[in-house]
Amino acid sequence: MRYPRADRNAVDGVSVEIPAGSFTVFVGPSGCGKSTLLRTVNRLVVPQSGRVFVGDDDVAAMNAVDLRRGIGYVIQAVGLFTHMTVAQNVGVVPTLLRWDRARIQARVDELLGLVGLEPARYRNRYPRELSGGEQQRVGVARAIAAEPPVLLMDEPFGAVDAIVRRSLQDEIRRIASTLNTTILFVTHDVDEALRLADRIVVMREGRIEQHGSPEELLQVPTPYVAQMFAIDSELRKYDALRRVL
């Protein structure tokens, strides 16, 4: 996959199988192609060559709209619809799927509870009345509203502060264990990857550097991955120091 006027392929020669029901985290520096790869799954990006399968279906052969309604999608910028209430946002995909109103309402309340927002308090609020962390909780609820078998998350917690991020990470881990959803999660934060993943795919300049379980990567990392872990832990030490001082 190459973008117009780019000097190299954004994603190149990637072949990876993601087990159904797993929590797979794609990690790497910005520009490594991890978001692009993610967006080929719901066809927001169409690769010049290569194929993407969801289950047994080649996404290129599917109707893009139907495909996307079956895939949850969470982005860093959240992208809540500012002219809709929280309930309307969460109910977007069920509405597109023409569920009846009572079923949508019940599902919205169930989801708000699941992401830790009390339905009675939040249902009728507008996104502008929510904190960043609350907005992303709504974003997650919106993405999983119609119980999609696949959930794509593109740096979902990148815009919130460290403490909120930590609690959102715990929540998504908990939600992942209650749903039977295959989650593809993109981040540049190695710590976050280790905390969440069943499987980690490390990307570098559009290619896969290494993939496996977190334990495998920690035990036998390639030199690049070892360096990435080391830098990350150094950074965290500085961070901790800064907090103490």
Place this chain on the structure above:
Amino acid sequence: MSYLSGHMGEIGALTLQHLALTLAGLALGLAVAALLAWLVMRVPQSGTPVFASAGVIYTIPSLALLAVAVRYLGLGFWPVVLILAAYAQFILVRGIVTALREVPEAQLDAARGLGMSATQELWRVRLPLAAPVLLGSIRLATVALIAIATLGGYVGAGGLGSEIFLGLQRQYLAQTLAGSIPVAALAVIADAALRTAERIAMRRISG
């Protein structure tokens, strides 16, 4: 004042005619502008020629343009509607394109990613979010068209212009005022009403 009170019925009818001219011109103008805006969004290179042509039309004196329109369409309602629609392009095309382009990318990305079709994205996300800017340009166009529609008085399309021009011809100030005061009032009322609509739309979306 006595002229105005003596001709209430007439002035009322002319005001309705004036509104009809303005609304017909605005409706046709919006339809054409929507098509042109769609073209500009689909083919960005078409932006420059489209905006330039709308600008050129805007600089032609409206009376001259009306004379040309009458040459082809005859006297009456339609030449006026046509030039009103043509004048509105300058304000409306740019307004629509700007409004649609200012919709935050994150919300469009989410709309597509969640599986909205292009039509659903337009009606459920793009248009509501673009509404305040859109209404703003419709307001500007409406006020301008209310003023230009007075030219209808010259070509037998009626409207408050006929009162104004008759009054000028007869050097009868009261009659001229009986035409021009309602025109001004129409413009002020339209401006206020659309401003209110704009504010409501803005309150709904301000994130």
